Amino acid sequence: MTTTLIADPLVDVDAEGFLTNPEQWNEQIAEAIAADNGVAELTDRHWLVVRFMRDRYLRTGNAPSIRALGKESGVPVKELYELFPKGPAKLAAKIGGIPKPKGCI
């Protein structure tokens, strides 16, 4: 584990840049991670997905599957991939300051 300055303050991240301590997260950090990962601007639709991922993780200890994300977040799968072309679940987790999803679906 290393610490890195994404935006103030310093946060703990794993080798792939996922926050290891979700409590260190804030919206400025989210915007900085998004910009670093090819999402230039976080729209309301992006935020809807990011918040859904984060809330679910904090509530249950697991990030939702892409299936659950598409069914329950209010953003359908097609749009998820338009918002996060390089992988919605992975990227929304990263931006939302939670660990990388471990599931296969």
Next chain:
Amino acid sequence: MTELLEHTQPLIDEPATIEKVAIVVSKGSLEGIYPALILANGARMEGIEADLFFTFFGLDAIRRDRYGKIKVATVGNPGMHMATWLGAMPGFSALATWMMKRQMEKIDIPPIPEFIELVHDSGVHLFACKASVDMFGLTSDDFVPQVEDIISVGRFYEQAAGGQIIFT
């Protein structure tokens, strides 16, 4: 000579990544189809491009009249760890399928029709193999709307160019 050799070395030692996969589905059983769908979906989740090419009995996974009725092979499947006569009992394959589906639902793996829709919406391109379609006397009307086209082997290779090919 030394100079020439040096130029063949990569300039930066970046870890190798897969950018694109083409998955060939040749079997029509539950255990033949699911791995392909999971691989295709998993590829998209990692930002990897993915194509699915359905051939032979793999076509059942995209046939309107069959894709909701895919079953586990309980005969000739050593992985089932049971006597062949037992696997051949009427209703046994349906029972094994029902049990497996229930288990999959628990870990959030969708039924095949929903999975086909999911991978399609995720940007996976679905193709049917022309030789198999002709052999079974099928037309595009026999397939679910997520199927993009019926293509020849030649077109499949064109489509798969630059990626890895996986055969299941």
